Amino acid sequence: MPRPHVYNTQAIVLRSSPLGEADRLLTIFTSDLGKLRVSARGVRRPTSKLGGHLDPLTCSAITVARGKTLDTITSADTLKSFLPLKSDLERLAHGLYLAELVDALNPLEAPNSSAYSLLLEGLEGLGGTSNPDLLLRHLELRLLAHTGFLPELHSCVECHAALTPGNHLFSPQAGGVLCPTCRPLHADAVHLSVEALKVVRYLSSATGESAIRLRVPKPLAREVAGLTSAFLRHVLEREVRSLAFLRLVGHGAPDEAVSSASS
Ligand SMILES: [Zn+2]
Numbered sequence: 001m002p003r004p005h006v007y008n009t010q011a012i013v014l015r016s017s018p019l020g021e022a023d024r025l026l027t028i029f030t031s032d033l034g035k036l037r038v039s040a041r042g043v044r045r046p047t048s049k050l051g052g053h054l055d056p057l058t059c060s061a062i063t064v065a066r067g068k069t070l071d072t073i074t075s076a077d078t079l080k081s082f083l084p085l086k087s088d089l090e091r092l093a094h095g096l097y098l099a100e101l102v103d104a105l106n107p108l109e110a111p112n113s114s115a116y117s118l119l120l121e122g123l124e125g126l127g128g129t130s131n132p133d134l135l136l137r138h139l140e141l142r143l144l145a146h147t148g149f150l151p152e153l154h155s156c157v158e159c160h161a162a163l164t165p166g167n168h169l170f171s172p173q174a175g176g177v178l179c180p181t182c183r184p185l186h187a188d189a190v191h192l193s194v195e196a197l198k199v200v201r202y203l204s205s206a207t208g209e210s211a212i213r214l215r216v217p218k219p220l221a222r223e224v225a226g227l228t229s230a231f232l233r234h235v236l237e238r239e240v241r242s243l244a245f246l247r248l249v250g251h252g253a254p255d256e257a258v259s260s261a262s263s
Helices: 089-105 113-128 132-146 180-185 194-205 208-213 218-236 243-249 255-262
Strands: 006-019 023-030 034-040 059-065 071-080 169-171 176-178
Touching (some): 006 034, 006 113, 023 089, 023 113, 071 113, 089 132, 089 243, 113 132, 113 208, 132 194, 132 218, 194 218
Parallel strands (some): 034 071
Antiparallel strands (some): 006 023, 006 059, 059 071
16 A cells, blocks of 8 residues: 555664765664664754654654655654663664664565564563573564564474484575474485474464573573574574674674584
């Protein structure tokens, strides 16, 4: 449905870059219209009324005017600024990582209210939790589910055979778990422990609150992180850019697991 000439919505700013002398080009994720690319005119002037309401990882109520090539934000009012997230470098890196995933997995102008709610809850949760790793894994898996990319985790993705405990593999290329018979079909298949499969299944259907309460040993957390990051890299056909920042500022990034899962 074409958007009206002027419309109101709620949006979270995913990305922002300078445009012209005083404007910004924003990638925003809205509650009802999905991902949009819009401009914010004059926002870089100190006197701009929009200033502060359109920073990355800020949720605002916005009014937008349709434009020939680019819609323009004409007013913005902060609803949530996620200050706990922004006041800590490591938490900020987690938030930017989530924003990048939402950006990369959603096409423009495709409404996805589930992904919007997940982003909102994710930014809230990442600002307050002392267990960000499993919350991030949960957010990755739920986001994959909301965008139609969740890997098959319950039976062999090739032959649909039931999985025997302890004897299965995971292949990003195949899009899920494989039985030993189907292994030769996919060179990227790696062994997946039954514990890791259980954790991934749990995180892919649990709520964020349950994900935060889960406690798993570090090697298992690394195996799970290796699986999701290898799968995301396959789906996106590239490395997630903000992972480098995540590694720089602290833990949460599956660096060791990535290399072991892809070797
Ligand atoms: Zn099979």
